[in-house]
Amino acid sequence: MVYCLATPRIQTGFGLRSLTGALMTADTEALNEIRRLDPRALAELHDRHFAELYRYARFRLGDPHAAEDITSETFVRLLEALRAGRGPRTSPRGWLFGTLRHLVDDHFRSAYGRPAAGVPIESLVENGPDHHLEEAEQRARVAEAMRRLTGEQQHVLALRFGGGHSLEETAELMGRNSNAVKALQFRALASLRRHIGREST
Amino acid sequence: MSRRRDDALQAALELLARGQDPEAALTDLPPGEAAEVRALLATASLLRREEIPAGAPERSRSRFLRHASGLRAAASAPARRLVPRFAFATLAALLALALGLGGLTEATARSLPGDPLYRVRQAAEGLRLRLAANPEDRIRLEAVYAEQHAQNVRRLLELGRVVPVSFNGALRSVGAVLWDVEGIPVRLTPETRILGEILPGMWIEVEGVTQVDGTVLAAEIRLQAYDTVGTLEAMAASQMTVGGVALRLTPQSYLEPGLALGQRVLVRVAIDDDGTRRVISAIRFEPPTPTPRPTEPPSPTATPMPSATEDRRGPPAESPKPEDEPDDETETAEPDEDGEDPVKIEFEGVVQSISGSAWVVDGRTLRIDGGTEIKDNPQVGHTVQVVAFQQPDGSWWAKKIERED
Numbered sequence: 001m002v003y004c005l006a007t008p009r010i011q012t013g014f015g016l017r018s019l020t021g022a023l024m025t026a027d028t029e030a031l032n033e034i035r036r037l038d039p040r041a042l043a044e045l046h047d048r049h050f051a052e053l054y055r056y057a058r059f060r061l062g063d064p065h066a067a068e069d070i071t072s073e074t075f076v077r078l079l080e081a082l083r084a085g086r087g088p089r090t091s092p093r094g095w096l097f098g099t100l101r102h103l104v105d106d107h108f109r110s111a112y113g114r115p116a117a118g119v120p121i122e123s124l125v126e127n128g129p130d131h132h133l134e135e136a137e138q139r140a141r142v143a144e145a146m147r148r149l150t151g152e153q154q155h156v157l158a159l160r161f162g163g164g165h166s167l168e169e170t171a172e173l174m175g176r177n178s179n180a181v182k183a184l185q186f187r188a189l190a191s192l193r194r195h196i197g198r199e200s201t
Numbered sequence: 202m203s204r205r206r207d208d209a210l211q212a213a214l215e216l217l218a219r220g221q222d223p224e225a226a227l228t229d230l231p232p233g234e235a236a237e238v239r240a241l242l243a244t245a246s247l248l249r250r251e252e253i254p255a256g257a258p259e260r261s262r263s264r265f266l267r268h269a270s271g272l273r274a275a276a277s278a279p280a281r282r283l284v285p286r287f288a289f290a291t292l293a294a295l296l297a298l299a300l301g302l303g304g305l306t307e308a309t310a311r312s313l314p315g316d317p318l319y320r321v322r323q324a325a326e327g328l329r330l331r332l333a334a335n336p337e338d339r340i341r342l343e344a345v346y347a348e349q350h351a352q353n354v355r356r357l358l359e360l361g362r363v364v365p366v367s368f369n370g371a372l373r374s375v376g377a378v379l380w381d382v383e384g385i386p387v388r389l390t391p392e393t394r395i396l397g398e399i400l401p402g403m404w405i406e407v408e409g410v411t412q413v414d415g416t417v418l419a420a421e422i423r424l425q426a427y428d429t430v431g432t433l434e435a436m437a438a439s440q441m442t443v444g445g446v447a448l449r450l451t452p453q454s455y456l457e458p459g460l461a462l463g464q465r466v467l468v469r470v471a472i473d474d475d476g477t478r479r480v481i482s483a484i485r486f487e488p489p490t491p492t493p494r495p496t497e498p499p500s501p502t503a504t505p506m507p508s509a510t511e512d513r514r515g516p517p518a519e520s521p522k523p524e525d526e527p528d529d530e531t532e533t534a535e536p537d538e539d540g541e542d543p544v545k546i547e548f549e550g551v552v553q554s555i556s557g558s559a560w561v562v563d564g565r566t567l568r569i570d571g572g573t574e575i576k577d578n579p580q581v582g583h584t585v586q587v588v589a590f591q592q593p594d595g596s597w598w599a600k601k602i603e604r605e606d
Contacts, residue, residue: 037269058251065374072261098571161248182207189241
């Protein structure tokens with residue numbers, strides 16, 4: 001069987017710790033300036049995290065416009081939290097991911113009960129003629145199956161495969177240990193497979 | 202057994218990521234489990250990592266920095282500027298106004314379009330804009346009010362009220378009948394008047410009526426302004442050229458001091474009635490440096506936001522977190538203005554609603570954000586245990602919500 005895995009970034013022990021540590025240190029050192037709403041520090045923070053937050057939102061939502069809106073809203077929520085005297089104490093990254101997850105969950109809750117718009121077909125074929133209708137249909141099936149997973153299952157797949165985070169990073173962002181994430185990953189993929197099968201029939 | 206499968210799947214994913222044969226990770230599994238893991242690898246191969254659309258980071262950064270600019274202005278303008286600038290008579294007038302409206306301040310601030318007090322709020326906003334000490338402060342105040350007006354409309358839509366509204370904001374996306382303006386769905390009809398050549402990303406003003414279906418029915422949509430980023434190519438007294446486009450300068454145009462030719466600039470451009478592009482503001486827009494700068498000491502005029510070293514009064518100590526939970530997302534409720542510890546409540550109740558990052562539990566509205574720990578996926582109707590802290594504005598921020606049943 002041939003597999004084509006789009007994701008992965010594999011980090012091993014020391015390398016991962018160095019990268020994660022560097023991100024945390026950078027965030028922590030910039031936090032005082034962020035609290036003072038220093039434009040340069042805010043721009044640095046935004047640009048450092050926008051891509052990974054957007055990919056997470058896009059993976060879960062499917063819709064590029066909604067993903068952009070909600071990612072952008074996440075950063076605005078950070079400002080509002082800081083104004084209210086809350087917000088992250090040492091590293092904004094986990095806070096941003098936590099808030100983004102809540103916003104995505106809210107988006108699904110608020111959409112529940114409304115006529116399902118589904119994933120816009122233009123977003124599925126937006127990359128041009130190389131993407132055939134068959135592939136677009138398959139992506140639509142995957143997106144629909146994703147929506148049937150639990151929030152926790154969507155969360156782990158979005159971090160691992162949408163964001164390309166390593167197992168260890170995912171564990172850190174989810175506040176769980178690696179073994180728990182491995183088990184959740186297995187269950188999420190198994191559930192996704194079942195739902196894709198149902199979508200196909 | 203399940204642990205062995207979990208490990209094998211993870212090991213196979215890692216091998217795949219390195220371009221190696223994942224079968225090496227499956228050799229110790231019984232045939233049935235190996236087949237199951239292969240099936241999941243096939244499923245994983247359907248999952249894609251998406252590219253980021255061109256312009257998305259810039260749009261988001263622009264909104265983020267604009268919002269921050271508004272907050273800075275709101276936090277610092279009254280304290281720093283008003284006293285030395287205005288004559289005694291003006292201060293007296295302001296004092297009289299403040300005393301006259303003293304009992305209404307809270308209600309006025311919360312009033313929405315259609316409420317009797319909203320006109321007072323509009324008058325107060327107009328007064329603050331007129332008293333802005335300089336064009337920079339005025340622009341920032343306008344940004345604050347624009348954000349507040351959009352928030353008002355969102356609130357009206359949540360409440361299901363039908364009220365005439367006017368608001369402005371960035372046009373995020375355009376559909377056949379629904380436009381997304383600052384996250385607000387705006388419905389167009391054949392009768393809707395559209396003034397200007399409007400494209401996504403531009404700043405527009407919407408006049409319409411909120412509807413019970415959660416949309417704003419637009420009567421008129423006008424192009425107000427747009428943001429553009431480009432290289433500053435030429436600058437004269439009455440005109441600047443950015444990215445090949447000539448833009449008119451007026452005495453009201455705000456130019457960040459020190460702008461120089463060749464710099465990347467973020468320009469907010471207004472469209473005048475005659476179609477002229479006029480500069481509202483232009484600021485430097487340099488890409489952030491990849492490495493963090495050393496922390497500078499706070500400046501005397503810095504916005505009085507809490508610093509990490511000031512986070513000395515958090516919530517009362519609770520039981521230690523499990524080792525596998527990072528503690529860098531721990532939130533601290535700030536002390537009240539008088540230095541008192543924030544009020545903490547713990548209670549058990551039934552979740553009545555979950556929406557818009559605000560939950561209602563036993564009639565109490567709780568704000569949640571990334572610092573809120575939510576355990577066991579509670580839904581409406583579930584009984585939960587809540588730990589919350591009162592914020593300076595009187596609202597309750599939930600630190601922890603855990604499902605009980």
